[in-house]
Amino acid sequence: MALHNRVSAAELKVRLAAETFRRTTISFYQYAKIEDPTAFRNELYERLFTLGVFGRIYVAHEGINAQISVPEYNVDAFRDVLYSYSFLNGIRLNIAVDDDGKSFWVLKIKVREKIVADGIEDPTFDITNRGKYLDAKGFNELTEDPDTIVVDMRNHYEYEVGHFQNAIEVPSDTFREQLPMAVDMLKDQKDKNIVMYCTGGIRCEKASAYMLHNGFKNVFHLEGGIIEYTNKAKEQGLPLKFKGKNFVFDDRLGERITDEVISKCHQCGKPSDTHTNCANDACHLLFIQCEECAAAYEGTCSTDCKSVLHMPEEERDELRRGVDKGQMIFNKSKQRLRPRLEREND
Structure with a gap:
């Protein structure tokens, strides 16, 4: 079979609109050493294509990063495919909070230098030396401490429509710009609790390792990011400390977390977060x-x-x-x- 799409985008969107079954939007990532990213990419493409999976997946020597849409009737089969790889066995899957099933319409798996472009060139940097995970309950508790600083490791357009209470924005266009900016912004706060978060966990996990690499002591990151936090907080009846909308990188462009609209229309200034x-x-x-x-x-x-x-x-x-x-x-x-x-x- 061909290991890439050969159908026009217009036709694929027509097919998606005509589907009579529901889809589940899922994201996941894993930092792991992949010896041959191209071979892994090709095998994964063939296996996911047969399950009708759509989405965007990046594969690199440092691991995998994926945002996908899976037919509901194939979710278990999809999970079995992932778990068949030792480094993905038991991996956490982030299920979308606000999902219309139309997030993706084609499967694209690309090999990249890194699964998150970070600009880090220091060979002594170790992604495995990362901050401590916080679940939803732990996040809510630690962020009540006045000696805790919450840092948003997403881009400005993501922060604008939704963020955690009292979170610091690192105003930038890219993650590679944010890392040194965060270190500089917090250089006088190295003994405080630094809690980092992002959409699904992949950026804040690497950011927490970078902060430790630069001499910070008490670094934490939100397990599974905003998506996992929201799902767990709702399941456990916890107060939601995130306000507004969570920006996502698919056709939805956002998922509603709370009813608050904290941003404005860029043209007229009225409340809007679309x-x-x-x-x-x-x-x-x-x-x-x-x-x-x-x-x-x-x-x-x-x-x-x-x-x-x-x-x-x-x-x-x-x-x-x-x-x-x-x-x-x-x-x-x-x-x-x-x-x-x-x-x-x-």
Whole structure:
């Protein structure tokens, strides 16, 4: 069988919409030594493809990172596939909190240098020397201590729509930028409890190891991230300390954790936490847009982009060809977001 997709995106989305069964969105990761990532990738692709799994999986010498969608009737078979690999046997699976089953529409498994791009070049860094795990109950208890500092290890657009109470934002566009920034921001707090969290646990686990590597003493990280915390807190009847929406990197662009809307529409300033990509494919800017602005701007981020939607198809194609897609598609940087929206609101 072919070890990559050969069907058009349009056709795959039609097939997804026509499915009569439910899907479960699952994420998982594991830091582990994989000797031959390419061979592992190819075998895993073949086994998951036969189960109808969709999603995005990264494989590297340092482990695996996955966000996927599994037909409900194949969840047990999927778990059996994972557990058949010794380094994945018994691995925790994060089940989506707010799931419509339409998170992914194709299976992509890629081999990368690292499962999380971190910019760490120090050969003495040891990912296995990581902080202490905190479950939902332990997190709630420790964060009541005034000597505890909670650090959000996600990007600015994730923090904006939802975060834990009193969490510190490390304002950046990438995880590789955040690591040295976090060390610098907290350099005078090395004896305090440092609690790190992220979406599913993969970034805060590596961040906790990096903090220990840089001389911090009492470092913790939230087991399973926001997703596992929310599920366990609800199961155990614990107070939810996370407020707002949890940004996710699939077609949902977010899952509702609590009813609070803590962010604003980037166009009019009304309360909103709905992320969208600009409907102008030559732009595709990620931003927050309320329903009223979505209607007024036809899903675009500006009047300029709205006008593009009404151009003849040939002119739109020319615009798309003139764009460096690698930098523009799903671009979330503050540097690009602010000038565009500030210019629009002048």
